[in-house]
Amino acid sequence: MSTTLSSPPLPPRALVLCLCLLVGGGALWYVLSGPAPATHEATRAVVIRPQTRAFDIARTLKEAHVIRSRFAFLAVAVARGTQRRLLAGEYEFAPGLTLLEVVRRLEQGKGLVHQVTIPEGFAARQIAEMLQARGLIDQERFMGLVRDRRLLAQYRVDGTSLEGYLFPDTYRLVKGLSEEAMIGRMVQRFTEIFGPAERARASALKMSVAEVVTIASLIEREAMVDEERPLISSVFHNRLRLGMPLQSDPTVLYSLSRFSGKLTKANLQAPSPYNTYLHRGLPPGPIASPGRASIIAALYPASSRYLYFVSKNDGTHAFSNTLREHDAMVRRYQIRRVG
Structure with missing residues (x-):
């Protein structure tokens, strides 16, 4: 006669524990692998500010309907050890992303650039x-x-x-x-x-970095073609050496708030430390952000005796050594054009 061995029935408490584990595990799997709520029908943009805590990130994502549960989001981040390393940025979350995918995106900083x-x-x-x-x-x-x-x-x-x-x-x-x-x-x-070589050149010119950047900013606002930058630089350097006012229109414009149109004689008399018609030498500081070409031009001006230049209205300038020559160029390219 054979006997059939069978497992003893589970105690009620153990049965309840097993059921809880099964239900909890299934729920956790659904939260991790399931998409966001049905209300999330379009791509959502979310901005996470620097030093935002994981709890606040979870709340932001929940309010944007990107995730179902703040608790589940935090649980995943804590389990992965990344709750303090979620990166700031602007993120777009398409519909259907799983919670794990959302967390990974924040871990990797895969935001909009x-x-x-x-x-x-x-x-x-x-x-x-x-x-x-x-x-x-x-x-x-x-x-x-x-x-x-x-x-x-x-x-x-x-x-x-x-x-x-x-x-x-x-x-x-x-x-x-x-x-x-x-x-x-x-x-x-x-x-x-503006590295060591540029600083060494500034020292050779007996100029500070601030002075070079200031001249470069004037060149940047005056020049329209690269070929003329060293020539315009030479005008400024020559005038500084002779103690002449720079008489640069952009410095006057810088002191006028949101000015548009042509400068008038009244504008040229505006009492500002940046007005290089009234004050000799460089203005108090740069008036704009110069590019590399203008910085190099400020450091390496062309060898010239030019003291004046005037726009030819085609993006280039006419350069002159004397005021008489300059006045003739002004009549040719500016006054005659206005008349």
């Missing part, structure tokens, strides 16, 4: 306006930091602002990056361009 080109010759105010229009910064805070003494000391800038040191280039920026961090990137790019 904005490619922004700062044009040569832009003043700090224009840069701030551009970045605010793209939704990347607060313009008022940005401009406050441009004049922040702590940052000036940090970057060893001799002056009252970082005007001229926000290097014009193409940057890959993300929403959520602080204004201070963006400024840092631009100033760091400037230090890469």
Whole structure:
């Protein structure tokens, strides 16, 4: 006769525990692998600010209907040990992403990147306006930091602002990056361009970095073709050596808030330290962000005796040694054209 062995029945408590584990595990699998709620029918854009806590990130994602459960999001982040390493940025979440995919995207910082080109010759105010229009910064805070003494000391800038040191280039920026961090990137790019060789050349000219950048900013605002930058630089250097006023229109424009149109005689008499018609020597500081070509031109002016230049209205200039020659060029290219 054979006997059949059978397992003893589970105690009631053990049975309940097994059922709870099965249900809980199934629920966790559904939360991890299932898509977001049905209300999430379109791609959602979410901005995570720097130093945002995981709890607040979870709340933001829940309110945007990207995730079902804040608790589940936190549980996954804690289990993966990344709750303190979720990266700031602007993210787009398509419908149907699993919770695990959402967490991984934040871990890897796979947010939207904005490619922004700062044009040569832009003043700090224009840069701030551009970045605010793209939704990347607060313009008022940005401009406050441009004049922040702590940052000036940090970057060893001799002056009252970082005007001229926000290097014009193409940057890959993300929403959520602080204004201070963006400024840092631009100033760091400037230090890469204005390196040891450029500093040594400035010393050979017996000029400070600030003086070179100031001349370069004038060149940037005056020149329209690269070939003329060294010639325009020579005019400024020659005038400085002779103690002549620079008489540069862009310096007057810089002191006039949001000016548009042609300068008048009254404008040229405007009482501003930046008015190089009234004051000899360089203005108090740069008036714009010069590019590398203008910086090199400021450091290596052409060898010339030119003291004057006037626009020929085609992007180029007529250069003169004497006031008489200059007056003739003005009559030829400006007065006659107006008449």
